Amino acid sequence: MNWDKLRGKFIVLDGPDGCGKSTQIRLLKDVLKNSGVPVLVVRDPGGTMIGERIRQIILDDHHTEMSIRCEALLFMASRAQLYHQCIGPALKDNMCVICDRWVSSTYAYQAVAGRLGADYVLNLADTALERTWPDLTFIIDLPSDIGLERLGATPDRMEQKPAQFHQQVSTAFVELARRRHDFRIIDGSGTIQEVHEKIREEIATYVDV
Ligand code: TMP
Numbered sequence: 001m002n003w004d005k006l007r008g009k010f011i012v013l014d015g016p017d018g019c020g021k022s023t024q025i026r027l028l029k030d031v032l033k034n035s036g037v038p039v040l041v042v043r044d045p046g047g048t049m050i051g052e053r054i055r056q057i058i059l060d061d062h063h064t065e066m067s068i069r070c071e072a073l074l075f076m077a078s079r080a081q082l083y084h085q086c087i088g089p090a091l092k093d094n095m096c097v098i099c100d101r102w103v104s105s106t107y108a109y110q111a112v113a114g115r116l117g118a119d120y121v122l123n124l125a126d127t128a129l130e131r132t133w134p135d136l137t138f139i140i141d142l143p144s145d146i147g148l149e150r151l152g153a154t155p156d157r158m159e160q161k162p163a164q165f166h167q168q169v170s171t172a173f174v175e176l177a178r179r180r181h182d183f184r185i186i187d188g189s190g191t192i193q194e195v196h197e198k199i200r201e202e203i204a205t206y207v208d209v
Helices: 021-034 049-059 068-092 103-113 118-128 144-149 163-179 192-208
Strands: 010-014 039-043 096-100 136-141 183-187
Touching (some): 010 103, 021 192, 049 068, 068 096, 103 163, 136 163, 136 192, 183 192
Parallel strands (some): 039 096
16 A cells, blocks of 8 residues: 555544544554654644643533533634644644544534534634544444443543433434445454454555546
8 A cells, every 4th residue: 555645634533522532542653663654643632732732621510610612612723733733734744633632523523412513613613723634534433332432430521421422422423434435443342453454454545546
């Protein structure tokens, strides 16, 4: 496979909590590095000093009074800084950027499960960000109850939301992915290696087109 075609590309892995995207990002990063493709891995929210501080505010389980609008704006603020400080410059340097979550998460968590509405979130993204959509987004699809079981003993403020909220998140990711040509749905229920192979297959199709 011609991994070199991923230079200058912005790739996102997203999905419900516990879907395994962070593990898959590590595996993908190793493949790219071993193939000589310069790669930057970042996480959203976070990835910059400002973004990591915003992340702490969002995930702090003492912040039970946080409104859904405040939540969406904080996610978007962290992301704006991440693009400005890390993603944009790396893409200009022709690196491949792999990002853990992006606007697709604000769509699933705040627009759909949080009932803010798609228009609110997508308009916000269009005005707040230099770039709304990556080149390629993988949604790792996994039933939310299986994902939540995989998480640690101390759930953060988002993970503490009700089971029904998380079910709506899972469904929203898949529905969004089905509507967009630049998204790929990956079945997250296999072994780590099986999921990795599926991602590689999809990338092979993407770069060879
Ligand atoms: P993470 O643990 O995968 O890094 O994500 C942090 C949590 O924040 C996770 O529960 C998903 C949630 N989240 C949103 O609700 N909206 C967003 O826009 C993003 C990026 C994450």
